[in-house]
Amino acid sequence: MTKKNLVPFTGDQAVAYAMKQIDPDVVAAYPITPQTEIVINFSSYVANGQVSTEMIPVESEHSAMSACVGASAAGTRAMTATSANGLALMWEVVYIAASTRLPIVMPVVNRALSGPINIHCDHSDTMGARDSGWLQIYAENAQEAYENTILAVRIAEHKDILLPVMTCQDGFITSHAVEGIELFDDKKVKEFIGEYKPQDPLLDIDNPVTYGPLDLQDYYFEHKLQQSGAMKNALKAMPEVFREFEKQFGRKIDFVESYKLEDAEIALVALSSTAGTAKVVVDELREKGVKAGLLRPRIFRPFPRENIIKALGKVKAVAVLDRSESFSAEGGPLYTEIKAALYDSDIKPLAINYIYGLGGRDIFPADINKVFEDLQNIVKERKVKTPLNYLGSRE
Amino acid sequence: MAMIEVRWHGRGGQGAKTASQFLGEAALNTGKYIQAFPEYGPERAGAPMRSYTRISDKTITVHSSVTNPDIVVVIDPTLVGSIDVTEGLGDKGVILVNTDKIPQEMRKELNFTKGKVATVDATKISLETLGMPMPNMPMLGALLKVNNLVSIEELSERVRAKFSKKIGEEKTNANIEGIKRAYKEVNIG
Numbered sequence: 001m002t003k004k005n006l007v008p009f010t011g012d013q014a015v016a017y018a019m020k021q022i023d024p025d026v027v028a029a030y031p032i033t034p035q036t037e038i039v040i041n042f043s044s045y046v047a048n049g050q051v052s053t054e055m056i057p058v059e060s061e062h063s064a065m066s067a068c069v070g071a072s073a074a075g076t077r078a079m080t081a082t083s084a085n086g087l088a089l090m091w092e093v094v095y096i097a098a099s100t101r102l103p104i105v106m107p108v109v110n111r112a113l114s115g116p117i118n119i120h121c122d123h124s125d126t127m128g129a130r131d132s133g134w135l136q137i138y139a140e141n142a143q144e145a146y147e148n149t150i151l152a153v154r155i156a157e158h159k160d161i162l163l164p165v166m167t168c169q170d171g172f173i174t175s176h177a178v179e180g181i182e183l184f185d186d187k188k189v190k191e192f193i194g195e196y197k198p199q200d201p202l203l204d205i206d207n208p209v210t211y212g213p214l215d216l217q218d219y220y221f222e223h224k225l226q227q228s229g230a231m232k233n234a235l236k237a238m239p240e241v242f243r244e245f246e247k248q249f250g251r252k253i254d255f256v257e258s259y260k261l262e263d264a265e266i267a268l269v270a271l272s273s274t275a276g277t278a279k280v281v282v283d284e285l286r287e288k289g290v291k292a293g294l295l296r297p298r299i300f301r302p303f304p305r306e307n308i309i310k311a312l313g314k315v316k317a318v319a320v321l322d323r324s325e326s327f328s329a330e331g332g333p334l335y336t337e338i339k340a341a342l343y344d345s346d347i348k349p350l351a352i353n354y355i356y357g358l359g360g361r362d363i364f365p366a367d368i369n370k371v372f373e374d375l376q377n378i379v380k381e382r383k384v385k386t387p388l389n390y391l392g393s394r395e
Numbered sequence: 396m397a398m399i400e401v402r403w404h405g406r407g408g409q410g411a412k413t414a415s416q417f418l419g420e421a422a423l424n425t426g427k428y429i430q431a432f433p434e435y436g437p438e439r440a441g442a443p444m445r446s447y448t449r450i451s452d453k454t455i456t457v458h459s460s461v462t463n464p465d466i467v468v469v470i471d472p473t474l475v476g477s478i479d480v481t482e483g484l485g486d487k488g489v490i491l492v493n494t495d496k497i498p499q500e501m502r503k504e505l506n507f508t509k510g511k512v513a514t515v516d517a518t519k520i521s522l523e524t525l526g527m528p529m530p531n532m533p534m535l536g537a538l539l540k541v542n543n544l545v546s547i548e549e550l551s552e553r554v555r556a557k558f559s560k561k562i563g564e565e566k567t568n569a570n571i572e573g574i575k576r577a578y579k580e581v582n583i584g
Contacts, residue, residue: 004426008419140456141458170458172435173458174458176433176435180423180429279456364459365457365459
């Protein structure tokens with residue numbers, strides 16, 4: 001067997017390495033488990049003079065995002081990284097970054113929000129921020145965590161988008177597991193992201209502009225419509241960036257990944273690392289002749305409605321797995337949005353929701369196998385008895 | 396090679412995580428696909444912890460922890476009896492324990508009737524080679540005798556790459572000597 005030129009990196013190391021290659025003008029960050037290794041590794045790059053970044057070791061995440069807003073408005077390429085309670089602490093500034101149309105890139109290592117306090121993976125942190133106006137990209141593994149970080153720079157700074165991007169990976173499961181990663185050439189990354197040309201920077205004193213003014217009944221609404229328009233633009237503009245990414249690095253990226261869905265009768269929808277585990281189950285079921293498939297949204301914001309409808313086009317029943325509880329009493333965020341998308345489509349597969357993995361509760365192939373068994377029964381009975389379920393819990 | 400899954404048992408600070416990673420990284424260098432990850436609980440020195448290594452010819456997409464390991468490595472013998480170290484081991488499963496006991500004796504203690512039991516006094520080896528009770532590297536050497544996942548040379552190369560700068564040439568050589576001695580001294584029953 002030939003050697004594959006893969007390097008052993010954790011998800012956190014991979015993201016820090018992507019940040020090194022991006023070499024942002026400003027990074028303001030505060031360490032928090034399980035994001036800590038991103039900050040540790042990137043700080044070493046700064047200390048060793050391997051990047052030219054101005055690193056601001058802030059005293060809190062609120063300050064981290066505030067410093068990024070200031071730096072980005074000034075006209076620099078700015079980044080930070082966080083997890084869970086850190087994201088919660090920067091909350092008001094997260095919204096300000098998006099509404100000010102600042103193309104900040106923020107890797108988020110998904111971790112359960114307190115309380116009770118927990119350091120392990122679920123998606124309650126970024127799912128809570130799904131209406132903040134940031135784009136969200138979810139990584140299945142460390143390789144994608146690396147790729148998404150590089151990709152996000154181009155998407156955030158796209159002239160038709162100009163919105164901040166969160167690149168999410170599963171805490172510990174991805175962030176602390178060593179896998180073989182294919183790293184891209186420094187020069188190729190530089191070429192891909194290009195030189196940052198800020199629009200209307202605050203420090204362009206010959207062309208003075210105002211950032212963050214009071215905006216009341218007269219124009220606030222229109223500014224929100226522009227922000228909403230930018231998110232819609234992202235759906236149109238991103239495919240071109242995906243194509244360029246593939247041309248540059250030879251790796252295909254799309255809004256969603258369809259796994260054995262072409263002729264699938266039953267399908268599962270899951271984000272991030274769980275989709276990888278589900279692939280093993282799909283493969284096993286396929287060997288037994290069960291027409292099972294998997295849909296993994298890689299982009300969650302903007303919501304890739306058309307891609308989802310198209311991918312699920314032929315399924316009779318779909319199970320949506322949510323790694324967060326929205327407490328709506330109506331199901332998790334992924335489920336409610338997938339179901340809403342399917343409402344407008346010609347196909348109306350039966351849909352069922354499973355909330356799983358909260359606070360890092362492990363999800364095994366056997367759990368996913370059970371979901372597919374449930375789906376087979378749903379197809380037989382043509383009915384979903386209990387739409388909202390909890391997978392892998394004691395109750 | 397189908398996927399091989401290794402579960403490491405140790406106590407916080409004994410280097411189970413490092414050992415699981417070194418094995419994975421050495422295999423990666425030979426062209427395999429790998430995963431190496433610890434099970435994070437309360438992170439404190441002395442607390443029982445687990446770590447995992449997956450090695451395969453094909454891309455590994457599963458991301459749950461290992462429930463049915465092919466090989467179990469017990470770095471700290473005091474864990475035997477206090478936690479179920481043979482949990483999930485199948486008929487062909489192998490358990491390797493750091494102990495001065497012979498495999499037959501350890502088999503009784505483990506109440507393990509299947510597969511293979513291997514023993515090596517890794518703590519003694521590390522004391523004699525490194526001058527410190529750090530049995531994780533000798534356990535790696537013993538493991539390679541149990542299952543030739545990578546060669547001793549490939550592992551040593553990885554150890555050298557990871558350790559040389561960090562702990563110096565002398566200690567690195569001592570670690571590699573420990574690996575080689577354990578490879579020779581392991582008893583398989």
